[in-house]
Structure formats: structure tokens, C-alpha cells
Amino acid sequence: MKHIDEYRDGALARAMAAVIADEAQPGRAYRFMEFCGGHTHAISRYGIEDLLPDNVRMIHGPGCPVCVLPIGRIDHAIRLAERGEVTLCTYADLMRVPASAGHTLLKAKAAGADIRMVYSTLDAIRIAEAEPGRQVVFFAIGFETTTPPTALAIRLARRKRLANFSVFCNHVLTPPAIRAVLDSTDVRIDGFVGPAHVSTVIGTDPYAAIAAAYRKPVVVAGFEPLDVVQAVLMLIRQINANRHEVQNQYIRAVTVEGNLIAQREMADIFERRPWFEWRGLGELALSALRLRPEYADLDAEWRFDIETVPAADNPACECGAILRGVKKPAECKLFGTVCSPDMPMGSCMVSPEGACAAHWTYGRFRDAANAGAESALV
Amino acid sequence: MRDGRVDLSHGAGGRATAQLIDEIFRPAFDNPFLDQGNDQAAFDVPGGRMVMSTDAYVISPLFFPGGDIGSLAVHGTVNDLAMSGAQPLHLAASCIIEEGFALSDLRRIADSMGRAARDAGVAIITGDTKVVERGKGDGIFITTTGIGIVPPGLELSGDCARPGDRIILSGCIGDHGVAIMSLRSNLGFETEIRSDSAALHGLVADMVRAAGSALRLMRDPTRGGLAATLNEIAQQSRVGIMIEEDAIPVREDVAAACELLGLDPLTVANEGKLIAVVAPDEADHVLGVMQAHPNGRQAALIGRIVADDQRFVQMKTSFGGGRIVDWLAGEQLPRIC
Numbered sequence: 102m103k104h105i106d107e108y109r110d111g112a113l114a115r116a117m118a119a120v121i122a123d124e125a126q127p128g129r130a131y132r133f134m135e136f137c138g139g140h141t142h143a144i145s146r147y148g149i150e151d152l153l154p155d156n157v158r159m160i161h162g163p164g165c166p167v168c169v170l171p172i173g174r175i176d177h178a179i180r181l182a183e184r185g186e187v188t189l190c191t192y193a194d195l196m197r198v199p200a201s202a203g204h205t206l207l208k209a210k211a212a213g214a215d216i217r218m219v220y221s222t223l224d225a226i227r228i229a230e231a232e233p234g235r236q237v238v239f240f241a242i243g244f245e246t247t248t249p250p251t252a253l254a255i256r257l258a259r260r261k262r263l264a265n266f267s268v269f270c271n272h273v274l275t276p277p278a279i280r281a282v283l284d285s286t287d288v289r290i291d292g293f294v295g296p297a298h299v300s301t302v303i304g305t306d307p308y309a310a311i312a313a314a315y316r317k318p319v320v321v322a323g324f325e326p327l328d329v330v331q332a333v334l335m336l337i338r339q340i341n342a343n344r345h346e347v348q349n350q351y352i353r354a355v356t357v358e359g360n361l362i363a364q365r366e367m368a369d370i371f372e373r374r375p376w377f378e379w380r381g382l383g384e385l386a387l388s389a390l391r392l393r394p395e396y397a398d399l400d401a402e403w404r405f406d407i408e409t410v411p412a413a414d415n416p417a418c419e420c421g422a423i424l425r426g427v428k429k430p431a432e433c434k435l436f437g438t439v440c441s442p443d444m445p446m447g448s449c450m451v452s453p454e455g456a457c458a459a460h461w462t463y464g465r466f467r468d469a470a471n472a473g474a475e476s477a478l479v
Numbered sequence: 480m481r482d483g484r485v486d487l488s489h490g491a492g493g494r495a496t497a498q499l500i501d502e503i504f505r506p507a508f509d510n511p512f513l514d515q516g517n518d519q520a521a522f523d524v525p526g527g528r529m530v531m532s533t534d535a536y537v538i539s540p541l542f543f544p545g546g547d548i549g550s551l552a553v554h555g556t557v558n559d560l561a562m563s564g565a566q567p568l569h570l571a572a573s574c575i576i577e578e579g580f581a582l583s584d585l586r587r588i589a590d591s592m593g594r595a596a597r598d599a600g601v602a603i604i605t606g607d608t609k610v611v612e613r614g615k616g617d618g619i620f621i622t623t624t625g626i627g628i629v630p631p632g633l634e635l636s637g638d639c640a641r642p643g644d645r646i647i648l649s650g651c652i653g654d655h656g657v658a659i660m661s662l663r664s665n666l667g668f669e670t671e672i673r674s675d676s677a678a679l680h681g682l683v684a685d686m687v688r689a690a691g692s693a694l695r696l697m698r699d700p701t702r703g704g705l706a707a708t709l710n711e712i713a714q715q716s717r718v719g720i721m722i723e724e725d726a727i728p729v730r731e732d733v734a735a736a737c738e739l740l741g742l743d744p745l746t747v748a749n750e751g752k753l754i755a756v757v758a759p760d761e762a763d764h765v766l767g768v769m770q771a772h773p774n775g776r777q778a779a780l781i782g783r784i785v786a787d788d789q790r791f792v793q794m795k796t797s798f799g800g801g802r803i804v805d806w807l808a809g810e811q812l813p814r815i816c
Contacts, residue, residue: 105734105735105738109797109798111725111797111798111799114798114799115799118799145802146796146802147796147798147800147802148795148796148798148799148800148801148802149798149800150800151799151800151801152798152799152800326798461805462803462805463802463803463805464802464803465803466789466791466793466801466803469789469791
């Protein structure tokens with residue numbers, strides 16, 4: 102896997118950083134939001150902001166599907182899992198997200214609920230086939246990246262006539278979230294680093310309307326640190342030239358039209374919910390998916406008599422403001438005091454792609470420096 | 480020894496227990512102490528400071544490329560003794576075996592323990608065997624306790640690191656944890672990744688001879704990996720640490736496996752590596768001595784101790800930016816996308 106080295110090459114990074122420093126106009130502030138949690142993680146893990154001049158800053162966006170899932174939906178999943186006949190299959194990231202009263206899927210599992218970590222939707226299908234006496238529910242989350250695999254599982258369940266498989270669908274859509282961030286006037290964003298793998302599915306085309314309507318450039322970037330740095334350079338060049346177009350930095354994986362087969366499958370099986378609550382962004386119209394009526398028999402929300410009860414976040418938790426890019430993790434009173442990866446209060450801290458977890462794990466040493474504390478180096 | 484399996488009578492202390500010890504443990508461990516057949520072992524103690532350490536081994540799977548629970552149980556305790564600068568003297572071993580455990584596996588493990596002990600120049604001189612009912616113990620659990628003697632004047636401790644000291648890592652990180660994890664997830668890599676399980680007291684003896692009082696402390700990065708060990712040292716010594724990602728040796732196949740599994744090599748367990756903190760003037764000399772030893776060929780200078788009230792472990796990434804290296808939070812969970 103040579104790309105481990107090539108896309109992380111320090112010498113190339115320094116060369117690009119020099120070009121950025123040269124082209125970023127002094128006295129001008131460039132504020133770019135990286136939408137996707139994977140980018141937030143890469144920026145923190147490689148310390149990319151250290152390579153950028155002071156007037157180029159990255160703002161962390163809400164593109165972490167674990168982080169934007171409201172507490173009420175996790176409560177719903179936990180109640181499903183606590184039904185004796187249910188086997189809840191979930192991606193690992195959801196296990197420790199705190200729901201109401203600090204309850205989590207992990208705690209429910211320790212108390213006896215049949216909750217199983219899976220790497221793929223197909224694992225859930227296999228479990229349903231192997232254990233016909235269990236009601237297997239797949240806890241589906243994610244943006245457009247993980248939606249096609251869920252669609253595939255639903256197709257397979259249909260074809261195999263599985264009576265014991267259903268999906269608890271929490272898939273959400275990227276363009277409405279980008280619009281919601283731009284509509285909230287709290288913070289100025291000059292451009293977007295567009296999501297990598299979402300774009301392999303939806304293509305770069307959907308961002309064109311956003312770029313035009315809001316007059317902000319969007320550069321779709323790969324996950325490797327060199328991809329991110331190159332995207333920042335492309336954004337700076339657009340800003341300097343007063344352009345607001347969609348550009349594709351991730352040409353090795355993303356095309357304009359995206360994956361048409363995946364899009365067709367998604368359109369066949371899912372429809373947009375009129376409204377869906379997003380943690381931190383509130384209720385957004387036409388921003389999330391549910392199974393179409395013809396697939397209602399595979400929808401866990403129809404099969405099981407459980408309702409989602411909206412639940413409020415901890416009042417001191419600033420996940421909402423952080424997801425919109427209005428506040429930084431260090432500005433939340435709970436950060437590092439009550440809230441840490443060992444004892445997360447909000448979802449931004451649980452998922453490794455959440456802004457707070459990324460900052461805690463990789464970047465919090467800068468808070469001390471920023472607060473003026475001295476650190477003597479020998 | 481009916482049916483080739485351990486049953487409850489083997490742990491009852493009667494004839495079956497004696498038979499188990501006589502036919503499996505005694506020949507495998509092969510030493511005059513066990514031959515005496517007492518509940519304890521009596522021996523003279525050379526002068527000097529004595530060191531004692533104990534550890535339980537509950538690893539699953541029991542057998543893996545590069546070792547098994549038996550050799551691990553010997554290496555692990557020998558290494559804990561060695562980290563104080565001590566030469567291991569004697570080991571004790573207690574086994575808790577699940578009813579139904581295959582005798583052939585038990586023999587294999589006992590033989591492996593005996594071999595590892597002989598190679599390390601120590602003997603397992605006393606022990607205990609218990610059997611628990613089926614379902615109450617995951618195959619076998621082994622606890623080993625060891626004693627050793629520290630050369631006079633040597634007082635290594637986790638709180639001895641000082642700003643300016645250099646940090647040496649004895650070789651590539653991540654091998655053991657990745658070897659185990661790839662077996663557990665049934666991933667079937669085409670490249671076999673082997674655990675690095677090994678006894679380090681020979682390497683340590685060379686280092687102690689070469690460095691004298693310039694050696695501040697040693698520690699082996701087992702569970703929690705290099706990240707946990709460096710943070711422990713930072714906390715204990717009340718200092719900060721700066722390391723360079725480029726300087727940290729990682730095998731290419733281990734790095735690739737970590738990439739696939741969503742792991743950070745810094746947090747992955749090692750069973751045949753150590754960290755040494757050395758005074759700056761002697762660092763290059765100690766490094767050379769380590770590289771001359773079979774267990775230290777890839778030894779590298781990876782960073783230094785700095786003054787820092789916050790006690791952060793900071794790393795300059797290969798990419799050029801900075802980040803901290805923190806303890807792992809909870810258990811390693813893979814990422815969704």
C-alpha cells in the first residue's frame with residue numbers, strides 16, 4: 102500500500118505550504134469549513150493547521166453522522182435492542198454515544214441486550230440468515246457513503262425473503278446540511294472542503310447549485326493530508342480570483358456524476374423524510390431518508406411499536422454550536438473537565454471524527470499555548 | 480488421563496493432579512526444584528536488591544504466529560523484571576485450566592513455557608494448578624511471578640526522566656497487537672504477521688553495562704502501546720515528551736494492517752520491545768550497544784524529555800505538523816467511514 106507514504110510525503114507538504122503562504126494575501130482572512138468528519142480527523146491527526154499561515158483557518162463542520170444523530174434516535178435504538186427478541190446490529194462508533202440519562206448501547210449490552218458490532222450491512226444479513234429465531238435490526242446511519250450498502254442489504258433481504266430482518270434508518274443527506282450551515286448566520290465561511298467518499302457516490306454536481314446560490318467555492322478533496330492541503334490551495338486561489346466554483350481535487354475517486362448505480366438503488370428504496378431533527382442544526386426539511394412504503398415491511402419503525410421521543414441535550418453541552426462551526430471545542434465549558442473520550446457528554450466527543458474528540462486526542466496541547474502558558478523546550 | 484482432556488479431578492489435589500504435574504509440567508519445566516516435589520521451592524539469595532513482579536496472561540487466541548500463552552507468560556514477567564535492570568532469578572507459574580481443555584494443547588503450552596524459560600536462563604521452580612468447570616474459564620489462564628536481582632547502585636524508576644534526556648525505542652512497534660487482532664477478526668492476511676514476544680534481559684544486561692548511571696529508566700510498551708508508556712513516564716516524572724514520527728520504526732506490513740484495521744500503531748501492544756530514557760551524553764553510545772544485540776537491531780532514537788507542566792506527549796508528524804499522542808480511550812473501536 103504505497104499510498105501510505107506518497108500522499109503523506111513531508112517534503113511535498115512543505116513545498117505546498119510554501120506556495121500557500123505565498124499566495125494567501127496578507128491582511129485577508131480565509132476561513133474554510135471541512136464538512137466531513139474524516140477530514141476533521143485527518144487535519145487533527147497530521148497537524149495540518151501547523152502548515153498553514155495564521156490567516157488561513159479550518160472550521161470543523163457537521164459531517165460526522167454519529168455526531169448529528171439526536172439523542173432521541175439513540176434512545177429509540179436502545180429500546181429496540183432491549184426487546185428480548187431483537188438482535189441489534191450496529192457499527193462500532195455508536196456503542197458509546199451517550200443517550201438519555203447517560204445510557205449507551207454499550208451499557209445496554211453489558212446489561213444483557215443482544216447488540217452486535219458489525220463492519221458491514223452484509224454481516225447483519227448473515228446473522229439474520231443464521232439465526233431465524235431472532236429479529237435482526239440493522240441500525241443504519243451515515244451520509245450518502247453508507248446508504249448504498251444499506252440499500253443492498255434491503256434488496257438482499259427481499260430476495261432471500263427474510264422475515265426476521267429490518268432496518269432502523271437514520272441516513273442523512275449532505276447538501277441540505279451544507280445549506281443549513283450557510284443559512285445560519287453565526288459564522289463566516291469563505292469556502293468548503295467537500296466530502297471525499299460522499300462525493301464518490303453523489304458526484305460533484307450537487308454542489309454546483311450551492312456554490313452558485315451562496316457564492317462560495319467548494320473543492321472536493323481526498324482524505325490523505327496532501328489532498329487536504331492541495332484543496333486548501335485551490336480554495337485560496339478561487340477566493341483570490343473572486344471565483345465560486347465547484348472543483349474536484351479527488352479525481353482518482355470522484356467524478357461529476359458520481360456512482361449512478363448507487364444513486365438509482367438509493368432512489369428506488371428510500372424517500373426523503375419531510376423533516377428530520379439533526380443534533381446541533383435543528384429540524385431540517387428533506388434532509389434524511391426513510392424506506393419507501395413498498396419496503397415498509399423491512400422498516401424497523403413500522404415493525405416495532407416504538408416511537409422516537411425527542412430528548413434535549415445537556416444544557417451545558419456545546420455540540421450544537423461546535424457542529425455549526427460557531428464555537429471551538431475548547432470554548433465548551435465541559436471540554437476536558439466533565440467531558441472527555443473516557444466519559445463523553447455529547448456525541449462530538451465520542452466519535453473519533455467529532456471535532457471535540459479530534460481536538461482532545463490530537464490538538465489540545467495548543468489550548469495551553471493559546472492561553473499563554475509557557476512550555477520550555479530544551 | 481482419560482479422553483485426552485483435562486477434567487475436574489486434575490485440579491482436586493489428588494492422584495490425578497499429581498499425574499498431571501508428573502506427566503506434563505515436570506518434564507516440560509525440568510529442574511531440580513520441581514523434582515523435589517514440595518509445595519514451595521527453597522533457595523539461597525545472592526546479595527543485592529531483589530525485584531519481584533507478577534502478571535496474569537489471559538490472551539485469546541492461545542496460539543499465534545510467534546508464540547503462545549505459555550511463552551508469553553515467561554517473556555512478559557522476565558521483561559517486567561528486566562525493566563528494573565534486574566537479571567531474572569526464578570519464576571513461579573500458576574495455571575487455571577477449564578474443564579475439557581485438550582491435554583495436547585496443555586502439553587504444547589507447558590513445553591513452550593519450559594523452552595522459553597530455558598532460553599532465558601531461568602527455571603519455573605514452583606507452581607499451582609487449578610481446574611474450573613466448563614464455561615467458567617476461557618481455556619487456560621496463566622499467572623507468572625518472578626524474582627530477580629538488581630546490580631548495586633542501579634535505581635531505575637519511572638519518575639527519573641529529566642528534561643534533556645533522550646528516548647530510545649528498541650525496535651519496530653505494533654507487531655504483537657496486529658498479529659493477535661488479525662487472527663481474531665479472521666482477516667486472513669496473505670502476509671503472516673508474527674508477534675514479537677521475546678525475553679529482553681540479555682539486551683538489558685548489555686545496556687546496563689554500557690550506560691551505568693546514565694540510564695534513567697526502562698519500560699516495555701505492552702497493552703496500550705508506546706502511547707500509554709510514554710504518557711505514564713510523562714506523568715510519573717512530571718515532564719513533557721517530544722517524539723518524531725519519522726524516527727519510529729514500524730514494519731511495512733504492520734503499518735498496512737493498522738491502516739486497514741483503523742489502528743494507530745502507537746497504541747498497539749508489543750511484547751518484545753522496550754523504551755529507555757538515557758542521559759543525553761550517553762544516548763548514542765547506548766543506541767550502538769542496543770543495535771549490536773539481536774533484540775535491538777532496529778533500535779532508534781525517537782525523541783527527548785522536555786519541561787512541560789501539562790505533561791503532554793507531543794509528536795512531530797511525518798507530514799510536518801504537530802499533534803499529541805494520548806492514551807487510548809477505552810477499547811479500540813474501528814471507524815465507520
